[in-house]
Amino acid sequence: MPSQQITILDPSLRDGSHAIGHSLTPESVARYVQLIDAAGVDIAEVGHGLGLGASSAQVGFSKFSDACLNRAALDAAKRIKICNFVIPGFATVERDIAPAIEQGISVFRFGTHCTEADLSKRHIQFVRKQGATAMTSLIMSHMVSAETLLDQALKLQDYGASSVTLMDSAGAYSMSETTDKISTLVEGLNIDVGFHGHNNLSLSVANSVIAAKCGAKIVDGTARGFGAGAGNTPIETMVAALHKEQFSTNVDLMKLLQAGAYAEATFIETLPCITESGVISGFYGICGAFQKHILSASARFGVSVEEICQELSNRKAVAGQEDLIYEIAVNLQKRVANE
Structure with a gap:
């Protein structure tokens, strides 16, 4: 029916x-x-x-x-x-x-x-x-x-x-x-x-x-x-x-x-695919619009995608808080440098 x-x-x-x-x-x-x-x-x-x-x-x-x-x-x-x-x-x-x-x-x-x-x-x-x-x-x-x-x-x-x-x-x-x-x-x-x-x-x-x-x-x-x-x-x-x-x-x-x-x-420049960073983002519950920023911050500051996603999850980041990604990456970089 x-x-x-x-x-x-x-x-x-x-x-x-x-x-x-x-x-x-x-x-x-x-x-x-x-x-x-x-x-x-x-x-x-x-x-x-x-x-x-x-x-x-x-x-x-x-x-x-x-x-x-x-x-x-x-x-x-x-x-x-x-x-x-x-x-x-x-x-x-x-x-x-x-x-x-x-x-x-x-x-x-x-x-x-x-x-x-x-x-x-x-x-x-x-x-x-x-x-x-x-x-x-x-x-x-x-x-x-x-x-x-x-x-x-x-x-x-x-x-x-x-x-x-x-x-x-x-x-x-x-x-x-x-x-x-x-x-x-x-x-x-x-x-x-x-x-x-x-x-x-x-x-x-x-x-x-x-x-x-x-x-x-x-x-x-x-x-x-x-x-x-x-x-x-x-x-x-x-x-x-x-x-x-x-x-x-x-x-x-x-x-x-x-x-x-x-x-x-x-207008679709690249067909979406499920990458390592995408799985990590989904597992930690990170807004999909963050992914480009996360990858950029990871490469720029030498910290892992998982570390950034884990911290974003801990802070319960929401859409529109893209600037928080770079703040987290900087802090993670400093933490690594001090270890």
Whole structure:
């Protein structure tokens, strides 16, 4: 018997951009949106890797402005919804969200650290008042229990969110953890639950299918797994696996494969693969966007990737704290020199 309908959200044009230094062009954005629109993907997330307003020296400048990339995506879209990711603190209502709404963005996904849902209350309520959809996500969700995640998700539901996605930002989820956390949210919420995986432990597709089996109605995937480090859940494999398990989607797999081929030929500089550093990062639960910085700091200061990851884990580092990587590497170098 066919299972429930699954919404497919593609963050290639947002989360994927970490892998290429936020250098996506309007031309690439427009053409990829056209292709995944034709393939039946439901939502495309567009912008800087850390969302609206994040372009900065701290986390990397975007080659093109939020407005420029939004315009390219909106002009190319026929059926597909164009979504902006928002981390409160990087983006503000007046400077970033209101202008995006004026451009025509009608879907926003608000991302907060897994214990800081309250930071998005004002943003969610503003978007709702403007008639736009407020999706939400809990970042680095491997760091806390299922019960804590439910407590945070209930806040988001109360604020007016239409959905809550658990982001396995470090590719650290085991399959049993996916089952536990997704099931807890599905049973405890009255809004849709989603899952966003990374592939450090080679479990992103399996975890996405498990999430769907546990009642998640939204799953994320990127072209060929496009993303930092070991990459995200590869959307083509994920959709194929969901269809094999008799889940319904709006996606034409063959057309989706064509979109992936375009991405690989134009803006994916290196296909993601699971390297030693990727496994270490996933094992210690380190944000996938950190990997380039970790490798750079390791080479520059002569300290091991494992030592950096272990210390980042001890400090419970979260997305946006890239500068902490270099501080840790310097301190580790000094410690070695004093031994």
